[in-house]
Amino acid sequence: MDVKLTRRGFAVAxxxxxVSAQGPSDSTAPPxxxxxxxxxxxxxxxxxxKASVSMSVEPSFVFxx
Amino acid sequence: xxxxxxxxxxxxxxELNAKLRAREFSAVELTHAFCDRLERIGPQYNALALSxxxxxxxxxxxxxxxxxxxxxxxxxxxxxxxAKDLLSVKGQITTWGAKPYAAQVFDYDATVLTKLEKAGAxxxxxxxxxxxxxxxxxxxxxxxxxxxxxxxxxxxxxxxxSSSGSGSAVAAGLAPFALGSETSGSILTPSAYCGITGxxxxxxxxxxxxxxxxxxxxxxxxxxCRSAEDCGLVLQAIAGSDANDYASAGKSxxxxxxxxxxxxxxxxxxxxxxxxxxxxPVTRExxxxxxxxxxxxxxxxxxxxxxxxxxxxxxxxxxSAEGSSIFEPLVQSGQVDQLADKKQVAGLRAGLEIPAKxxxxxxxxxxxxxxxxxxVLTDVDAxxxxxxxxxxxxxADPLDRNTTGESAAPKLAGMRALIPxxxxxxxxxxxxxxxxxxxxxxxxxxxSRPFTENLILSIGKEFQKRTDWHxxxxxxxxx
Numbered sequence: 001m002d003v004k005l006t007r008r009g010f011a012v013a014x015x016x017x018x019v020s021a022q023g024p025s026d027s028t029a030p031p032x033x034x035x036x037x038x039x040x041x042x043x044x045x046x047x048x049x050k051a052s053v054s055m056s057v058e059p060s061f062v063f064x065x
Numbered sequence: 066x067x068x069x070x071x072x073x074x075x076x077x078x079x080e081l082n083a084k085l086r087a088r089e090f091s092a093v094e095l096t097h098a099f100c101d102r103l104e105r106i107g108p109q110y111n112a113l114a115l116s117x118x119x120x121x122x123x124x125x126x127x128x129x130x131x132x133x134x135x136x137x138x139x140x141x142x143x144x145x146x147x148a149k150d151l152l153s154v155k156g157q158i159t160t161w162g163a164k165p166y167a168a169q170v171f172d173y174d175a176t177v178l179t180k181l182e183k184a185g186a187x188x189x190x191x192x193x194x195x196x197x198x199x200x201x202x203x204x205x206x207x208x209x210x211x212x213x214x215x216x217x218x219x220x221x222x223x224x225x226x227s228s229s230g231s232g233s234a235v236a237a238g239l240a241p242f243a244l245g246s247e248t249s250g251s252i253l254t255p256s257a258y259c260g261i262t263g264x265x266x267x268x269x270x271x272x273x274x275x276x277x278x279x280x281x282x283x284x285x286x287x288x289x290c291r292s293a294e295d296c297g298l299v300l301q302a303i304a305g306s307d308a309n310d311y312a313s314a315g316k317s318x319x320x321x322x323x324x325x326x327x328x329x330x331x332x333x334x335x336x337x338x339x340x341x342x343x344x345x346p347v348t349r350e351x352x353x354x355x356x357x358x359x360x361x362x363x364x365x366x367x368x369x370x371x372x373x374x375x376x377x378x379x380x381x382x383x384x385s386a387e388g389s390s391i392f393e394p395l396v397q398s399g400q401v402d403q404l405a406d407k408k409q410v411a412g413l414r415a416g417l418e419i420p421a422k423x424x425x426x427x428x429x430x431x432x433x434x435x436x437x438x439x440x441v442l443t444d445v446d447a448x449x450x451x452x453x454x455x456x457x458x459x460x461a462d463p464l465d466r467n468t469t470g471e472s473a474a475p476k477l478a479g480m481r482a483l484i485p486x487x488x489x490x491x492x493x494x495x496x497x498x499x500x501x502x503x504x505x506x507x508x509x510x511x512x513s514r515p516f517t518e519n520l521i522l523s524i525g526k527e528f529q530k531r532t533d534w535h536x537x538x539x540x541x542x543x544x
Contacts, residue, residue, distance in 0.1 A: 033411035037202070040381070041415055041423075047378035048426045053433060 067094045074102065074238035075538050078144055078295045081241055085132060085143040092125040092132065092143035096187050099145040102239045103190045105544055110220070110237060111212040112230040114150040114191040115158055121145065121189045128185050140298045142185030147240040149228050150191040151198060151277035152178055152286070161277045162209045162227070163196035165400040175275025176310070177244060177286050177303045184302040192230030192243055196404050198251060199227045200279040200388035201412030202381070206460045208406030213460045216258060217539035218505055222457040225255030231289045232259035237541045242290040242299055246276060248283045249380050249488040253510060256289055256496040258457035260506030262525065262535055263289045264296040267515045268491030269314030271300070272307030280387040281312070282428075283380075283488055292535050293495060293525030297322065300518060316516060325523035328362050333511075333524075334369030334445035336479035343479050345455035348507045351500025352451055355509050355532075358499075359449070362527050367445055372437045374430065376482035380489055382419060382427040389416025434489045439514075447513040447521055450480035452496045456505035487512045495521040498534040506534070 067090035073081070085092060100118040107113030128143045153159045153171035160166050178188060193211035195203060206213035206223040214229025216222040217237040224233040228245030232255025235243050245252040247265045256263025264287050271286045278284060288299035297320030304318035340352045360366060389412075395401045396413050404410050441448065458464060487494050494512045501507065511521040529535050 030407070033204075033408045034415065036408070037411040037415035038418070040202070040412075041385070041419055044375075044378040044382045045420070045423045047375040048382065048423055048430065051375050051426070051430055051433075053426065053429045 067091070069098045071238070071538070073098070075291070075536070076241065077291050078140055078241055078298055081144055082140050082142060086137065088132070092128040092187065093122055095143065096121050096125040096145050096189060099189050099240060101544060103147070103234065106237060106542060107190070107234060107239050109542065110215040110217060110224065110233040111209070112193055112214065112224075112233040112237070112239065114160060114162075114193045114211060114230060116190050117154070117157065117188055121187050124182070124187045128187065131185065139184040139302060141181065141302055143187065144241050145187045145189040146181065147190045147192040147231060147234050147243040148178060148188060149194050149231050149243070149245050151194060151246060152244060153275040154178060154188065154191065157191070159191070160210055161197055162194035162211065164210050164403040164405070165395060167210060171275070173275060176272035176307050178275070180303050180305070186302070189240060190234075192234050194229055195227035196406065196409065197388070197392065198246065198248060198277065198279045199409065200248075200384060200392065201404075201406075201409035201416065202385070203406040204408035204463050204465060205406055206458070206464065208404070208409055210405070214255070215460065216457050216505075217541055218260065219457070221459055222505060223258065223460050225258035225457060227251040228255050228289065232256060232261060235259070235261045235289050235291065236539055238538065242288055242295055244286060244303070245289045246284060246286045247488065248280050248285075248384055250484045252287050252289060253452050253484060253494060253496045257452035257508035258506065260498045260508070260534070260537060260539070261289055262292050262296055262498065263287065263496040264300060264518065264522070265494040266300060266304065266518060267314070267493045269312050270304050270316060270318060270516065270518075272305070272310040272313055274307055274309035278391050280384045282387065283383060292529055293497065293522050294322070296495070296525075297519070297522045314516070318518060320522065321519055322523040322526050325519055328364050328524070328527060331447070331520070331524065332365045332367050332445040333359065333447055333449045334367050334441060335449040336370060336477065337368065338475050338477040339450050339454070339479035339481070342475035343454050343481060344451050345502070347502040348451070348455065351502060351507045352509070355499035358528060358531055362531065364524070366449070369441050369445055369448065370477070371441055371480065371482070371486065373478060374434055374437065376434065376486040376489060379427040379430045379434070380485035382423050383431070383489070385412065385416035386419045386424040389413050389419070393417060431489045434486055438486065438490045438492060442514045447511045447524065448480060448483065450483045450510055452508040452510040454481070456502050456507060483510065483512060491515060493518045493521060495525050497525050497528055498537070499532070500534055506537075
């Protein structure tokens with residue numbers, strides 16, 4: 001898999017995390033990856049929610065191109 | 066014992082097979098020569114997962130017997146190759162690039178390896194990869210049991226992922242070809258970064274039986290080679306129906322560039338903003354030259370746009386949800402903490418919390434994505450875009466670091482989402498080396514309709530007749 005956050009995406013992900021989840025503002029502290037991952041899922045969810053899908057479009061359980 | 070020049074290690078499959086048939090050297094000699102390089106040079110790029118010299122030489126002896134009796138089986142007969150370490154080989158360790166699976170052994174072979182053995186190809190080594198093919202979303206090039214994949218063109222740069230060892234090994238002349246896998250970019254990225262030719266087949270064309278599952282609706286296995294022609298020859302051998310893979314399309318593939326349409330009748334869709342604004346400035350001259358070559362071939366270049374859909378969010382949601390479901394036992398056991406990349410650990414944990422509504426929405430969106438690509442690929446035969454928009458990143462740099470240096474994003478999106486979009490829609494793609502930015506390779510990608518691999522391969526073959534980027538060799542140390 002090669003899904004990467006762009007700088008803009010990363011910035012959005014960071015701002016989506018509650019301040020309490022970001023930890024102390026110590027630049028040497030390791031990032032809170034659990035919070036970042038949840039923030040990414042939330043960001044994905046929001047983007048998916050904005051997309052309009054008509055009722056007639058249903059997922060193939062067995063995907064075929 | 067035959068002595069081998071550097072030319073042999075960078076020869077194409079067709080060239081090597083001709084020499085084997087002419088008895089310039091034996092398959093055993095060729096296998097030993099490539100195993101020597103894999104074992105001695107491979108570790109310098111963190112490319113080698115496991116040498117399979119002993120079984121490879123046994124197989125090579127059989128091939129030599131066949132060649133002596135003029136039993137010619139296929140163009141791959143007697144050609145050594147490497148396989149990404151997510152493909153199972155009976156009785157041998159298959160690590161999936163991850164510490165928790167460092168001692169894992171299967172009692173069966175992956176279907177693609179069985180097919181290549183029948184064609185007479187010789188599996189010489191397992192090649193390194195990003196742990197679990199990066200399913201949790203990794204942040205560092207070092208996300209692998211084997212260390213970061215190092216690029217033969219510049220060892221301070223990443224070889225790309227997740228088929229890192231496959232990219233390095235082919236680029237460095239350690240194997241004439243390799244197998245990789247792609248869920249979203251894992252064949253195209255290392256191919257582009259390492260300056261080799263990689264083919265992502267249509268979803269369902271190649272069996273995944275015996276391959277680590279990351280995302281059952283998106284995983285593909287494909288060839289990484291020296292040329293488009295070699296990709297066609299390998300794809301012919303590995304494609305085909307397999308009852309062991311429920312997603313098998315039941316189709317075969319015959320490499321037949323001779324039957325492709327006149328190039329002047331083929332339309333390539335592209336977005337100029339990709340090459341003129343999104344691409345890193347150091348790569349633009351190379352991309353411009355590549356476009357000129359494509360025009361000189363008689364291809365019609367037509368501007369196209371794809372609809373603004375959340376390609377990245379849908380890809381990430383599907384892979385995360387399916388990957389975390391597959392690796393739930395790993396997460397629940399706590400062994401997930403043994404992974405090298407902490408972002409990946411967190412990603413696999415968090416993926417278990419993706420709401421069903423998001424996964425289903427992403428899957429429904431895939432239908433729209435498919436429809437959108439069908440619309441675009443009605444007007445044109447294939448889509449052209451930079452394979453990657455910048456050169457290989459530095460090994461020490463986090464992968465979420467923006468390397469293009471652009472201060473303001475262009476207004477038009479172009480085909481930036483072609484890798485996630487093409488993977489969501491299950492479309493075939495070909496990465497073609499098209500020049501250098503400094504000492505690092507750059508590449509274009511061609512994407513076409515499902516099961517039209519011959520179209521993009523024939524364009525690739527003609528492109529490589531007119532250029533020699535795929536023939537360039539990195540500064541590999543000699544034995």
